[in-house]
Amino acid sequence: MLMGQEERSDPSVIKEQSKLLFSSAYSAVLANIGTALIFYLLIIDSGISGYAGYWFVIFLGIAISRMAVTLRFNDEISAADLQRSLKLYFVTILLLSTAWGFAYVMQYQLGNDDVRNFTLLIYLGLVAASISTMSAWLPSMLAFVFPQLTMMVVILILEGEIVSYYTALAVLVYSMLMLVLAKNLNRNLIDSLELKSVNLNLIDNLNEEVEQRAQAQRELEKHQADLEKVVEERTQELVGINENLQREIDERQQVEQNLRFAEHYDQLTELPNRVLLLDRIKHAISSSAREEWMVAVLFLGIDRFKKINDSLGHAVGDKLLQQVASRLELLLREGDTVARNSGDEFVVVLERIDRANAAELVARKVIASLNDMFNIDDHDIHVGVSIGIAVFPFDGDGPQQLLESADTAMHRAKQKGGNNSQFYAEGMSKEIRDRLDMESRLRFAVDLNELFMVYQPQVDSITGETVGFEALIRWENPDLGLVRPDQFIPLLEENGMINSVGEWIIKDVVRFIQSGGAQDCRVSINLSARQCSQAGLGDFIHRVVNEYAIDPSKLEFELTESMLIDDFKSSTALITQLQDMGCTIALDDFGTGYTSMGYLAQLNIDVIKIDRSFITGIDSDDNLRKIVYAIIGMSQSLEIENVIEGVETAEELATVQALGGRVIQGYLYSKPLRRGAELEDWFSR
Ligand code: C2E
Ligand code: CA
Ligand code: CA
Numbered sequence: 001m002l003m004g005q006e007e008r009s010d011p012s013v014i015k016e017q018s019k020l021l022f023s024s025a026y027s028a029v030l031a032n033i034g035t036a037l038i039f040y041l042l043i044i045d046s047g048i049s050g051y052a053g054y055w056f057v058i059f060l061g062i063a064i065s066r067m068a069v070t071l072r073f074n075d076e077i078s079a080a081d082l083q084r085s086l087k088l089y090f091v092t093i094l095l096l097s098t099a100w101g102f103a104y105v106m107q108y109q110l111g112n113d114d115v116r117n118f119t120l121l122i123y124l125g126l127v128a129a130s131i132s133t134m135s136a137w138l139p140s141m142l143a144f145v146f147p148q149l150t151m152m153v154v155i156l157i158l159e160g161e162i163v164s165y166y167t168a169l170a171v172l173v174y175s176m177l178m179l180v181l182a183k184n185l186n187r188n189l190i191d192s193l194e195l196k197s198v199n200l201n202l203i204d205n206l207n208e209e210v211e212q213r214a215q216a217q218r219e220l221e222k223h224q225a226d227l228e229k230v231v232e233e234r235t236q237e238l239v240g241i242n243e244n245l246q247r248e249i250d251e252r253q254q255v256e257q258n259l260r261f262a263e264h265y266d267q268l269t270e271l272p273n274r275v276l277l278l279d280r281i282k283h284a285i286s287s288s289a290r291e292e293w294m295v296a297v298l299f300l301g302i303d304r305f306k307k308i309n310d311s312l313g314h315a316v317g318d319k320l321l322q323q324v325a326s327r328l329e330l331l332l333r334e335g336d337t338v339a340r341n342s343g344d345e346f347v348v349v350l351e352r353i354d355r356a357n358a359a360e361l362v363a364r365k366v367i368a369s370l371n372d373m374f375n376i377d378d379h380d381i382h383v384g385v386s387i388g389i390a391v392f393p394f395d396g397d398g399p400q401q402l403l404e405s406a407d408t409a410m411h412r413a414k415q416k417g418g419n420n421s422q423f424y425a426e427g428m429s430k431e432i433r434d435r436l437d438m439e440s441r442l443r444f445a446v447d448l449n450e451l452f453m454v455y456q457p458q459v460d461s462i463t464g465e466t467v468g469f470e471a472l473i474r475w476e477n478p479d480l481g482l483v484r485p486d487q488f489i490p491l492l493e494e495n496g497m498i499n500s501v502g503e504w505i506i507k508d509v510v511r512f513i514q515s516g517g518a519q520d521c522r523v524s525i526n527l528s529a530r531q532c533s534q535a536g537l538g539d540f541i542h543r544v545v546n547e548y549a550i551d552p553s554k555l556e557f558e559l560t561e562s563m564l565i566d567d568f569k570s571s572t573a574l575i576t577q578l579q580d581m582g583c584t585i586a587l588d589d590f591g592t593g594y595t596s597m598g599y600l601a602q603l604n605i606d607v608i609k610i611d612r613s614f615i616t617g618i619d620s621d622d623n624l625r626k627i628v629y630a631i632i633g634m635s636q637s638l639e640i641e642n643v644i645e646g647v648e649t650a651e652e653l654a655t656v657q658a659l660g661g662r663v664i665q666g667y668l669y670s671k672p673l674r675r676g677a678e679l680e681d682w683f684s685r
Pocket of ligand 2: 558
């Protein structure tokens with residue numbers, strides 16, 4: 001409003017200007033009062049002293065009012081109040097300037113040159129000084145300068161002298177200069193104040209922005225934290241729900257499992273119960289039958305269990321049954337089943353066994369294991385067990401029947417005093433036990449050097465020369481004595497040992513040939529059926545023959561007719577391989593099998609051995625003579641050598657010779673001979 005300054009400056013700049021303006025007011029007022037006092041004192045003794053007194057009082061009043069106006073100012077002053085203060089201030093300055101103007105009028109009336117010069121000096125000084133105190137706000141400067149200036153110039157012109165005109169002009173120019181100076185100062189001041197304000201605003205804005213951003217960031221973080229919390233809570237909830245669900249499922253499964261368990265398992269021992277047992281036997285039968293295995297059902301009755309139960313109490317009885325159960329479980333293979341039938345009866349099912357004696361072996365282990373002392377609640381308890389064994393397919397074709405058979409056998413075991421095992425088929429027991437015994441001894445026979453070979457000479461009955469030997473195995477056991485090969489060769493075949501024992505035989509015979517034990521004679525080795533189907537047998541023989549560097553034509557192998565029929569393909573392959581190597585092949589026990597003439601023609605056999613059953617008593621049996629005559633004739637026409645087995649008497653020999661037989665292997669000449677003395681003795685004769 002005042003000179004339009006408000007319009008272009010912001011309120012804070014005006015405030016700053018006012019502050020500068022008002023703060024300089026004190027010194028300015030004091031300087032004015034001081035100067036006015038000097039002026040008053042200067043003119044007090046003159047003729048105008050009456051006016052002077054009033055003037056000074058009015059002057060003082062104005063000066064003090066000016067001071068009072070500035071007191072209204074403070075930093076918190078409102079824009080409206082400030083405007084009012086500035087207006088008042090403007091008025092007081094205007095009045096002050098007018099007061100000074102009257103001072104010049106007064107001195108004019110006085111007409112004293114010195115005083116006039118002094119007032120001129122005052123004017124110049126006041127205007128100069130006002131620059132520093134009033135340039136902050138130009139209206140105040142104008143208010144201070146113009147009234148006095150006008151009155152000063154008017155008075156100088158009124159004087160009417162050239163000098164005073166010039167003086168007026170000078171005062172005018174001086175005043176204008178001062179105003180321009182003040183204006184410039186004011187401009188700079190406002191600029192810097194504005195700049196300061198702008199900077200402050202900027203800083204304010206900046207701070208504000210920083211604060212806003214910080215606020216925004218804080219809010220964002222808070223939101224995020226809230227969100228995370230919500231997610232976390234929800235997750236927690238879900239986990240809880242899941243856990244509950246899992247627990248429920250587990251519980252349900254547990255219940256189902258318990259139900260199933262109760263249906264199929266015995267609570268006390270946790271073994272399969274009779275229901276599951278019958279099922280297991282059924283399965284065992286169907287899977288074993290398919291591959292021609294056997295299934296053994298062992299029915300176990302704890303001897304004198306009732307007595308233990310009655311004397312030591314049910315609790316002890318129960319614990320005993322539990323311990324029996326765990327011993328049985330420890331004893332058996334994975335595929336086998338141990339079940340509790342009822343009371344003190346347990347059942348063991350052995351699946352996929354190839355020999356019934358495997359059941360007896362297990363029965364022995366069970367007896368041994370249960371015979372060990374039990375310790376229950378500080379009681380040492382000794383129990384025996386009676387075991388009945390039933391074997392599928394011999395003793396029943398269904399679970400129920402097998403169990404009954406085994407049960408019957410168990411009762412027989414009890415009748416025999418307990419703590420033993422019985423097969424359902426009584427005869428089986430002895431035979432199987434013997435075989436089992438022999439078989440377990442046989443396992444160590446090779447290592448214990450209980451096996452050895454004997455050699456039975458084959459003699460040309462016309463020249464008396466030894467043309468060959470048949471190697472025959474012997475087993476001499478300290479307990480069993482001399483065991484016949486007919487007894488243990490089938491065992492070896494059954495349990496598969498024939499392969500390793502067969503290789504041992506071949507090596508032993510080859511070494512015998514190499515050592516010259518047979519002199520220059522051919523030695524024949526018997527091959528069993530299972531051996532012939534052993535992969536790599538031909539290669540093995542080849543290796544051994546090479547290793548000992550013997551003449552392969554000194555080695556003969558005897559095969560039986562039934563072997564040819566069982567596995568014609570692999571037998572032929574073996575025969576060819578051996579003959580290619582240079583060995584000869586003899587067909588053993590000729591005439592007892594089903595050999596067709598076709599085989600003989602196809603197979604290119606070197607030797608046939610006419611079985612002893614055709615020779616024994618041949619001298620008094622026309623039929624035998626006719627058969628042997630035919631065989632000899634056939635072999636001659638096929639150009640196959642023949643060896644007559646089992647000639648025991650001179651009569652038999654004479655008959656055989658008359659039929660064209662020549663090479664004889666029989667007791668008449670010699671029994672199979674041991675290496676060493678017996679053979680040396682043979683050769684020396
Ligand atoms: P085999 O191959 O027919 O052997 C001939 C059997 O007749 C031998 O019985 C022999 O001692 C017997 N023998 C020979 N001359 C007479 C005689 O004049 N009168 C009577 N009564 N017997 C006579 P051995 O040694 O007891 O062998 C029996 C069977 O065992 C053999 O019959 C053969 O099948 C088998 N065997 C023997 N040694 C071996 C062997 O090393 N390997 C194989 N795989 N089987 C063998
Ligand atoms: Ca033989
Ligand atoms: Ca024979």
